[in-house]
Amino acid sequence: MTKTDATPFDWRPFLLRWSGEWADSLPDGAGRGEADEAARRDRWLGLAPASEKQIAVMEERLGRRMPPSYREFLEVCDGWRHAGGFVRLLAGTADAHWHDDEYGLASRYEGRLDDDCGPDQRRAAGIWRRGLQLDVESQATVLLDPEDVDEHGEWAVYVWASWQGTEPRRYAHLAEFMRDMHRQFHSLHARPADGEPEFANDTTRELDARMEQARLEALRGEWERAGHRLDEAKEYGRPRAAGLGDQIRRLLGQAHMVYFEDVVIDPRYAPELLPVLVADHAAQSYRDDSTLEYHLRGAGDDVLAQARATLEQVRGGTYRYTAAGPFGEAVVRARELARWGDTDGAWRTLADALPLWQPPGPDLLAPLGWVADPLLGTLLTPERGRELLATPRGGQSGEAPDPAAGLDPDDLAWLADLSPHGNLTSYRFVLVEDVEPEDLPGRLADGAGAVLGAPLNHDEARLLIHGQREFSSYGDQAHVAVGRAGTRWSFVFDGDPPYFDPQRFVSPAATAGAGTRAVVVWNGLRDWRGDPFFHLSVAQDGAEQYAFTYADGEVRRTGEIPGALDPDRFFGSGEECAGAERSLLEAVTGEFGVRLPRHALTVGRLHTFTTRSWRQPPRDGEGYAVITLS
Structure with a gap:
């Protein structure tokens, strides 16, 4: 029962139904006590109703008027057997008594209170000293709380059992507790054991x-x-x-x-x-x-x-x-x-x-x-x-729902929205026009690296990188994700690049753009490992058309850069580069009509492969180191 008004709960039909269901659930010939056998025969789990005088005597003994639902319950039955699976006898007028911390639990619960505890926790901690105990034969403690009272005068019920967790469970009133015990009774009998009657009612x-x-x-x-x-x-x-x-x-x-x-x-x-x-x-x-x-x-x-x-x-x-x-x-x-x-x-x-x-x-x-x-x-x-x-299916008809919103913006600028503490504060990618994603390894990798691996998510790809056994001081092979970047473009993306070395960097744009057009972006404007940097290069038919690199507070450029991508628009003299990342990404989106799939790169799985190094190999006479882990 939910008490939204003062209408009393109709106890008798509810308890009669419960009693009949209980009686029908018992196997024939099973040994049971005299009281249970009488209850089965009479199809009634309750004791005889309490008179008004009996209720008045109880209230005088306890010094309190009982809450409405308990009084109404007593008028139907002066006690109840088998309230759920763990309360064998619930008290009537003679057995209800103040708990008075009978089990010594008050100090345990009160000792756990601190300044962060709310009023509900404090009230529950005191239930052991002030509660009215209703369980007589039980594996659980059932207490009515005279200080947790609603607008109809109902006392909350608290139930505690050592095997049910540390906190007592609260019910708004006795009727709510009993309905839950009826559900518990059903739950425990829903699958009859061998020899028990079918549980149907x-x-x-x-x-x-x-x-x-x-x-x-x-x-x-x-x-x-x-x-x-x-x-x-x-x-x-x-x-x-x-x-x-x-x-x-x-x-x-x-x-x-x-x-x-x-x-x-x-x-x-x-x-x-x-x-x-x-x-x-x-x-x-x-x-x-x-x-x-x-x-x-x-x-x-x-x-x-x-x-x-x-x-x-x-x-x-x-x-x-x-x-x-x-x-x-x-x-x-x-x-x-x-x-x-x-x-x-x-x-x-x-x-x-x-x-x-x-x-x-x-x-x-x-x-x-x-x-x-x-x-x-x-x-x-x-x-x-x-x-x-919400979509009708399986031969049923109904109103179709509104489609869920897409997860991928139609641009590159979302890369600038990621938290500075996220994984993609530094990243690099290559965009290739009119080339299928599965053909990109042939343009950007050699040998065994030119094979697409099974789709991986970002964390799985990082584990693969961290499992690498050989490292060189000049090598920078990128383990990249592969996919489509729009209707005519494909991409490779590396969300975990090393720090940018402008002196040894070699753009892969020319090799990627053989017979087509390719764009390379490497952003480190939020890279915590050093000074901010940004690189853009564009190639056509295998030759670099233009490029610029912002590093060490300066811009180096080659070729004729379109006005929309002119670095002076983003890195003016003496200006901070804050905000430049988004503006640059928006400009690249506008110039080439490309995008990157946010959901696939951050949550989903994509095919991967390992590119050639993005750094120059050692020149004649230059030293380098190779580390191999055994």
Whole structure:
């Protein structure tokens, strides 16, 4: 019950229903005490109602008038058996008494209070000295708080058990506590053991009907309403409720405590749900697979074998999501877009095909396996998850949602927005016109380096660089990400370059621009390792057209630089270079009509390779050092 007004809670029908459900849940012939046997026979868990005189005597003994919901409860039953799974007897008028710190917990909780504690924590700490104890036979302590009173005179209920955590759980009033104990009773009996009767009653039938409503609502795009219904059914322990609700939660970006219970072990849904469960497990627990097996309890051998194979693929980076029908065809197109950095286009491809998706059975609410795909999984954001969930699918009709906003600006200037403490305060990139991304290694690398590696995210690429075994004092081979930089341009990008050496730097623009046009940018205007610098060079048909380098407070230039890129516009005499980075990036965007994909470079995965050195090799007679790590 939620007390939003003074309307009393109707205790009798609620308690009658609970009593009947409890009686029906008991196996025939099981040994039980006399009181429980009488309760089963009478289909009533309560003691006889308390008279007004009994209530008055109790209140005189305790020195306080009882709160409305407790008084109304006593008028229906003067005590209650089996309140949930851990309170065997709840007090009536004779047994309720002041707790008076019976277990010596007050000093423990009061000793934890400090200046940062709020009023709720301070009030809860004092419950042990002033609370009215309602549990008589119990594994938990149930206390009414006479100082935590709402506008209707209701006393809050605090419940504490040593195995439930350190803080007592608070309920607004007794009726709210009892309804939760009814849910707990259902949750504990929802899966009968061998020999127990089927747990089916009016409450379970109502909840299962609401779950079916929720399933259809979810497919129509009404995911919030569906989620509320499924959460309610989950609180009552209804089978499949958690497995259905977890699908919604995971698409909202929530991975903690999401296990797709019951549904994931069904062979029809395992191809979509297992990869997500496995990928989340691999991200949290690298080698201890016992928890994964626990969450797949009840699965058949075929599903367990599939889980092990998928886990091996996820850990090896080889898992690839596939789907049937038109949606599966869209998955192939989306992966191709994503692997070259067009994550906005990849998302729109998936989202536009979603109405054509068909589930393999009634308990799959949306395609989910793509979330575990190394390329496609990075497309998911909470906003996109909400768009997916709001899209009618699976043969259901409804209103299409507004598309989620794209994540990639149509320019280069976003590079200047990154925090000075981020990874991209110094960066360099090459833009090549009318050349496909997969052809860039042939222009910028030699030998084994001219091979595209598997797509990596920024952190994985850094680990690969840090695993390098040989270093030279002149070498500067860049490990670059590759992708498309607009409708006619491709790029390579290095977000972790060494410090710029203007004396030995060799621009790769000429070799990259053989038979076309190429642009090189190296920015270090926020590089903490030394003085600010910036380099731009442009080549056409294998020959450098123009270039400038700002370093040591001076500008060196070659060729005829277009007015829009003239360094005097950005680095005037005696001026600070603050703000020059953004202006320069905007000018390069305007001059060449290029962009870089922010989401793919900062969050997603892109193919990589290692370029030739960006520094001159040693001249005759110059010394250098090579360090090899064994």
